[in-house]
Amino acid sequence: MAKPRYKRVLVKVSGEALQGSEAEGLHAPTLARIAEDLAEVRKLGVETAVIVGGGNLVRGAQLAGTGIERAAADAMGMLATVINAVALEGAIERAGATVRTLSAVSMPSLCEPYARQRADAHLQQGHIVLLAGGTGNPYFTTDTGAALRAAELGCEVILKATQVDGVYDSDPKTNPKAKRFDKLTHDEALARDLKVLDAAAFALAREAKLPIIVFSIRAPGSITAAVKGEGRATIVTP
Secondary structure, three states, rough: OOOOOOOOOEEEHOOOOOHOOOOOOOOOOHHHHHHHHHHHHHOOOEEEEEOOOOOOOOOHHHHHHOOOOHHHHHHHHHHHHHHHHHHHHHHHHOOOOOEEEEEEEOOOOOHHHHHHHHHHHHOOOEEEEEEEEOOOOOOHHHHHHHHHHHHHHOOOOOOEOOOOOOOOOOOOOOOOOOOOOOOOHHHHHOOOOOOOOOHHHHHHHHHOOOOEEEOOOOOOOOHHHHHHOOOOOOEEOO
């Protein structure tokens, strides 16, 4: 059995990943599958932080286009990430792993307030750490939250679980001739204007010299495979 390549990782799970085949909301079988995959990663001895998106419930930037003030819309999006984290927390516990949920938006009756020292201690103690609430600030996406938390928690890599199996030069859903990359450097991704992460997140990851692995979460065991350096993915290196 292949050994994990990393000791500490941050997994970015989008809200869309949690909705599975549903048009919106949460899909219980998909939630269970992702939770079991994360529990398997932890069984390998990998310290695992997970930042959760909220796009399956609320997308702040889209709400802002309906007339809701942008900061308020983004606050609603941050609350959606907490809903998803609470759901994923229960699924991970059912999968047999211990888990702690920390939110950048304080709501202590539901989860712990985020603090770097607390999150680091939980990781060292062997808990999966779910990070909700994004950065706690409007105008920043959960991509940016992922890059920020990965940098401050000393993670060795960002694992970006998406709906496609890597980075392409155009949208493979609309362009069947889109070119897929197996490996890229940060500079190559920037020069080609490839959307690995949003601009602010990518700038932070690049400054922190964090590698990024982009892969599809649709396949069972895809997170475990990425941790082992297996499976189909694009690796973006410093």
